[in-house]
Amino acid sequence: MNTKEAYSNFATSTNLANSGKASSYIRALDLLSEMIEAVPMGFSDCEDIWSPPPIERLNQLYHFVCEEKKKGTKSKWNLPNLPKSYLQNGYCSAALRDYQSFLVEHRHEQSLLEEFSKHNGTEDEAVRHLEREIEIPPFLLEDIADVEGKEVMRMVKARSNQRVFQKIVRSNYGQACCITGIEVPEVNRASHIIPWAKNKETRMDPRNGLYLSATYDAAFDRNLLSLDEDFRVILSNDLKDHYTSESTKIHFLSKEGQKIRLPKSFLPKQEFLETHRRNGNF
Template sequence: MAERRNWTEDEVTEALSLYLRLPFGKFHSRTPQIIRMAERIKRTPSSVAMKLSNLAALDETLPQKGLAKASAMGRQVWARFRRDPSFVLVAFEAQLQPSRPQMPGFSEQRQADWIAKQSEVTRRAVVQRRGQSFFREMILNNYRSRCALTGLDDARLLTASHIIGWQEDDTHRLYPENGICLNALHDRAFDRHLISFDDDYRMILADDLPSETKRKLTAGASERLQLPERFLPGPAFLMHHRQRMVERQNTPPLG
């Protein structure tokens, strides 16, 4: 039987990483990801599932709440995540490597030692890939793995689109409110500021788009974004994106 003990900060952080990438309806002891985490940290699947529900009680973006009771450690970890989501990446890495021997929780020092051995270029590439993978899983989960404009539900054709681009501002890269699940075509248009969205989540088409392109982009697309289960697109992020679209249209082409 798993030893009864208080949850550590590392364990709660790992639970949070899983919480962000699982649908609310899968917070139960039969979910494979919950079972694997429980085995790794020497807890029962039921206790891990309950911890995810405790975290849901702290999620102010959810229409429904989880268990009302939330620990002081849970509140501390949630508050840290809302300030800087990037700290969950070490926990995400632990969940990607379930076969690696682990002490209860996981070893941040072991991860830090491994990273330290890499060159700076390699280290940055690893962190970037890890962050992009985490962001994709989180955003697709929020949108039930459906394009927010067309309802397309094949993950191979879906993208976790950044509202403020990955390269544009590294401080907002992993905020869940900075992502929208879009199909490949609309993601390309969104990334190039050819389309945007207003404060009511209605699609805006750039003035300089050819009429046939406008028709293709609106065909089969809903007038407004189908909103996620949690973490609505941030109004400030959308405003920034619209401003970038205006700037692009007002910039004379080169040559």
């Protein structure tokens, strides 16, 4: 996946559905590249915006774009063959700021994924490396009050770590649901054995993850389904006693006692599974 595609996914996931911001931001960045190509203004090194220069350099470009926006029709980037609204209405500057945030998170995620792919030493050591803090340049928070800034950093870290966890678990299970073998990413989920909100120390631990299709993810999340010490599917008494339809028999009762497809590495931790079982009626 190239940078433009990755940013498109980021912009779509971090903006309201159907808001149009993602497509507008991508269009704004493409237009900015065309503006720089036509009139470099000292930023020829930023012309290929999708092969980004250092984030600090993009920050210089961001402040320059803000100044050009103030000039309105007097800006040299007010070119007759390009839409004027993207620069003058602030889409170029807003898109640049969003793009910088994406690059910070994307590079952090890539470094964690590389760490996972190596997992040298013991598994505990590998997990500690995956808990590394994201580093956000101060200039990305310069317009935000201290309290809000701390909250933004917390949200950014959580969002980035959740995406990394999903990618790690998906890779660890070969992109297939460990119960059904379904390999359709749109219907599969990276499930936490110990819920994300319950214990921050297990959030990034690959041993705390199962890759499940949506139905089994929901059942696992609600403690209707779990795994025993040999990684075999067990069902809660609530499910077996109260749901007797044919579809329940096909999709759940038939799976009872089945051993899951084990991951490439980082087996589910028995301590986590034991905690999960204690929270259900098994």
